[in-house]
Amino acid sequence: MAERLLKQEEIDALLGAQSQAEPSVADTSAAATGVTLTAQEEDALGEIGNISMGSAATTLSELLNQKVIITSPRVEVTTEEALLRTFTVPYMIIKVRYTEGLAGISLLVIKMADVAVIADLMMGGTGENPPATLGELEISATAEAMNQMMGAGATALAEVFNRTINIAPPEVSIFDVEGQKKLPLEFGDQIVVVYFRMTVDELLNTEIMQILSVETAREIAALLWQNYLPEAAESTSSAPKEEVPSGAGAARESAAPVHAPGAQEEPVLSVASVPVDQRKLELILDIPLKVTVVLGRTRRSIKEILSLGPGSIVELAALASEPVEVLVNGTLVARGEVVVVNENFGVQITSIVTPQERLQYLAQHK
Template sequence: MSNGFLSQEEIDSLLNGGGMTAEPVQEEILSDIEKDLLGEIGNISMGSASTALSTIINQQVNITTPVVSVTTLKSLKDNFQVPNIALEVKYTSGIMGENLLVMKITDAAVIANLMMGGNGVAENTELSEIEISAVSEAMNQMIGSAATSMATMFSREVNISPPESRIWSDASSNLSDNINDNEDIILVSFRLTIGDLVDSNIMQLLPVETAKKIVSIMMGTETSEPTKTAEPTKIEETAKPQETQRQETHTQQRVSHEEPQSSYYQEPVRQQPPVEVQKAAFQPLGNAAASAIPKNIDLILDVPLEISVVLGRTRKNIKDILSLGTGSLIELDKLAEEPVEILVNGKRVAYGEVVVVDENFGVRITSIVSSAERVKSLRE
């Protein structure tokens, strides 16, 4: 400091906190709420995928405990154990973006062995072409089932492209042609268990843009693009003569019997011939019982109808449904002595009681629903 004034270097030093250079604050890619929402969506959709895989390999499969984080493909290559098999699909409608499902080769070998009729004990750590094809089909069914579950959550159609599978054998292998190694991606890691054979992890990789799109749909903040037909419609309305617009507004407000005055030609209204009005004639009513059954009823007597019996109903939230397992007990909203509902093609027609006939369950009809109840059921 000279002559009572501060130099520019001293001013910069004071502004920077005594010589300490302020580091730029890194913007958070996903908030905690967005991570929780992606984890819950992944939990539900992968729960549906585990059901599909369980049906294919005839083993109990659980895919749970999602953990959401932000990473890059380069970081995965440096830290994740290889080899792996990756299945890449694209969302083509409902959601636009990439989606990768990555599984360890050892876990994929167990799935391939079960699909080919084995006991799940895989001896080789390398997959043959047939085994790769089998695992790819299983993963394809998993992603397809997950997409169907997402379509239900989003209330829209979600379609995916044909999958592309590849083996990730070393760090130099390319995992995706559309995602850069240094690009930020969203990693959703799940715990995968297959009976007593597998207790491992499976990964779902999403670009940040796709993850943000999914979050915006669930939170109701999705921005819809303007339609192309909006602008021509506006131009067309603007191009109308002002006199025409005033006349249309005037017509909507009240009905006038006077001929509107306008600056353009109107075709004169032609007189219509008088309409003859006659009194309606009805046939006399006959025997109601005899006319209740149509004469051509034989044409539909052999039409099959689906009959189902409803023992009871209940309502549970998603948390309770996901916690169900073998041996779980679901309590219905109907007492043991109450009659069960008998439905024909989904419509309630009668009530009855459950009986046993030759080691099979049956239902004895105790009452037929009234006409008012039947009409109400049809309206529902």
């Protein structure tokens, strides 16, 4: 019997039936939840993650006496079920409840193998030979470190939002992939996960997670845009209002007032108005930070990169008169000019990048 070739319609039908019968296990995207965040909300959460986790990294660095960097936030809307399918090893979960300034809870999730390294450092070890199993003492030591990290993160949020933010004592639990099927959540199945890359000197290069409810994530994003870019916060609001009244939402009503007599006036951010505990500040003044100066950037094809050799010139997408960028731990903080000091290259700072300018840059480049 001659074989009959399938028509394109029949092929499409078969593929469609297969995709419905066998959903992808790795599908943790927003398409699986039906809920999405706007690009501005994701940018705001990433910026807040950089600020709060940067402060948490500073605290952990002091506790461990090691260089700690937490960077590269990546925001994803997913479901608890889809996230748990990616868990293949035990995790420590630190649950933080906001008692003032924000509503809801936040979960910090870290692998138990990484917890063992942190515990070894907390107990005076080198971190190179962490214990295979953790006892109550090691877990308590790590929980204390996580407690101080989350407290530092909450303090950073309070300074950014210019409002008081308090948290209850964190609750620590161990998630065993063999015996547990649920996270200690208090909201619906749809969640927002912010992934961070954490490095501890040369001992750890891992990924940690922060889990929020969609409502809490949107509240945080709205507060950030409202404090620094009221016009951007207005554009992300679901209500079609042209002004910026106080009734734009519960999160907006509870936010710290922005003193702007007219909606058309440019908001002014006063960093000096944020109270800072001088004693706490002195504790971190000796922590080293990596300062990088970027002359310029460019894009080249793989062929051009492979053809590079001694004497090759790479032209940057920057004019000779343009200021260079000064980055601290990968974050743009200032711009300046290249100078020569005692036969060494240096940078003379010409301008400091304010948080408002950083957010305006994000809004303009999305």
